[in-house]
Amino acid sequence: MKHNSIFNFCPNCKSVDFSFDNNFKFYCHSCNFVLYHNIAAAVAVIIKHEDKILFTVRNIDPDKGKWDLPGGFIDPDENAEQAACRELKEELGINLLPSDLKYIATSPNNYLYKNVPYKTLDVFFEYEISSNEINIAAEDEIKDLLWLTKKQIQLNKIGFVSIQKIIQNYYL
Numbered sequence: 001m002k003h004n005s006i007f008n009f010c011p012n013c014k015s016v017d018f019s020f021d022n023n024f025k026f027y028c029h030s031c032n033f034v035l036y037h038n039i040a041a042a043v044a045v046i047i048k049h050e051d052k053i054l055f056t057v058r059n060i061d062p063d064k065g066k067w068d069l070p071g072g073f074i075d076p077d078e079n080a081e082q083a084a085c086r087e088l089k090e091e092l093g094i095n096l097l098p099s100d101l102k103y104i105a106t107s108p109n110n111y112l113y114k115n116v117p118y119k120t121l122d123v124f125f126e127y128e129i130s131s132n133e134i135n136i137a138a139e140d141e142i143k144d145l146l147w148l149t150k151k152q153i154q155l156n157k158i159g160f161v162s163i164q165k166i167i168q169n170y171y172l
């Protein structure tokens, strides 16, 4: 059987007789092993100062060199607000409280990491910051910071489709 799949064998019994439709539900026809490749939850924060939005430039794949927003995956047992605060601290050294965040919307995304296609659901928050003096704290992840006005934002330079969509729908 030929598979277009991230698996070559059943991880339980090594059978090649399995299905993995849409890279979502793995089902082994030999031993009935089931594995759901469920969506992952992630957060992104639109940091605003006066008429500008802060974009980061990615220093890692996927989409290295493309524009991004601060954020990342939600850890197990963490809520979205806590994840947003943790990521802003880790990436930019910003200290804020969950109550400082304003919920905007969610948007689905594709995240190809080491040839494994993940589907994510990104939760977007907005954070109005009093100073634009922000420095990169995670230089392995972020190459540069850009404060952009509405007119300076170029959607095709944004890597992730989820971010393109939210910026287009809510900020342009």
Ligand SMILES: [Zn+2]
Pocket: 010, 011, 012, 013, 014, 015, 028, 029, 030, 031, 032, 033
């Ligand atoms: Zn099996």
